[in-house]
Amino acid sequence: MFNAYKPGLKFQLTRDYLTNRKNFRFVLKDTVRSYRINRKLTGMIKIYGRKSSSNVQVVMWCIAELGLDYQRLDAGIHYGVVNTASYLAINPNATVPTIIDGDYPPMWESAAINRYLSRTYPHETLWPDSPLQQAIVDQWAEWAKLNFGLNFSVPVFWQVVRTPRNKQNPEALAIALKKLHRQMSIADTQLGNNPFIAGNEFSIADLMFGHLLYRYYDIEIERPHFNNISRYYATLTNRPAYREHVMVSYDELRASD
Numbered sequence: 001m002f003n004a005y006k007p008g009l010k011f012q013l014t015r016d017y018l019t020n021r022k023n024f025r026f027v028l029k030d031t032v033r034s035y036r037i038n039r040k041l042t043g044m045i046k047i048y049g050r051k052s053s054s055n056v057q058v059v060m061w062c063i064a065e066l067g068l069d070y071q072r073l074d075a076g077i078h079y080g081v082v083n084t085a086s087y088l089a090i091n092p093n094a095t096v097p098t099i100i101d102g103d104y105p106p107m108w109e110s111a112a113i114n115r116y117l118s119r120t121y122p123h124e125t126l127w128p129d130s131p132l133q134q135a136i137v138d139q140w141a142e143w144a145k146l147n148f149g150l151n152f153s154v155p156v157f158w159q160v161v162r163t164p165r166n167k168q169n170p171e172a173l174a175i176a177l178k179k180l181h182r183q184m185s186i187a188d189t190q191l192g193n194n195p196f197i198a199g200n201e202f203s204i205a206d207l208m209f210g211h212l213l214y215r216y217y218d219i220e221i222e223r224p225h226f227n228n229i230s231r232y233y234a235t236l237t238n239r240p241a242y243r244e245h246v247m248v249s250y251d252e253l254r255a256s257d
């Protein structure tokens with residue numbers, strides 16, 4: 001399918017180059033953009049991954065903010081699929097999510113997928129144009145994945161929700177929460193000065209940070225009051241895409257005692 005688009009694109013680029021050499025870079029940018037929009041109008045993104053996976057949720061949230069057509073197929077834990085030979089051929093990690101966008105190669109790693117989607121499909125703010133703004137957004141996106149996500153998902157969420165009560169370790173949880181809250185105080189300060197985590201605009205950094213806040217506020221833990229994060233979280237819960245794809249039951253992950 002990709003080859004079916006290519007000759008037309010090449011022809012238009014050659015023609016534009018010959019007629020308007022000076023503005024070629026701008027023409028190229030516009031042509032690529034309309035090519036991408038054409039793909040959007042003709043294609044449907046396929047996502048493999050169960051609704052209860054936080055890494056699937058962050059991608060689904062992005063897709064919904066971009067207003068893209070999609071088909072999501074359950075995969076992972078008791079839905080299976082991820083260990084089949086055909087799935088391993090598209091994602092050797094046996095994890096979700098994996099996306100297939102038209103005739104492009106399969107993609108995995110939720111953050112990389114969201115960078116791809118927000119650079120490819122038009123949106124006013126998710127991925128800014130200037131390299132400086134991109135770096136700031138990316139800095140916070142990385143921070144959210146590493147400093148917040150890694151300190152939340154396994155040490156806190158798994159401990160509270162996915163570990164049977166008789167195997168839970170309250171001391172380890174207390175240490176993990178202390179570490180997590182030190183990180184969250186950084187986000188709280190940032191959100192005291194900015195409406196969104198990377199500044200004035202809603203960006204992929206908000207997807208990376210915000211998608212875990214639903215679970216953070218929903219599970220049974222002691223929470224200090226972070227004024228700015230809770231104000232910010234309230235604004236996220238007003239976004240239809242967040243409500244639909246992130247505020248999703250995680251009951252199927254609960255450990256049975």
Ligand SMILES: N[C@@H](CCC(=O)N[C@@H](CS)C(=O)NCC(=O)O)C(=O)O
Nearest residue numbers: 053054055076077095096097109110
């Ligand atoms: N770094 C990967 C992590 C992917 C990952 O570990 N996904 C989990 C779900 S959140 C998974 O596939 N678990 C196994 C399963 O659901 O079967 C990403 O961000 O996409």
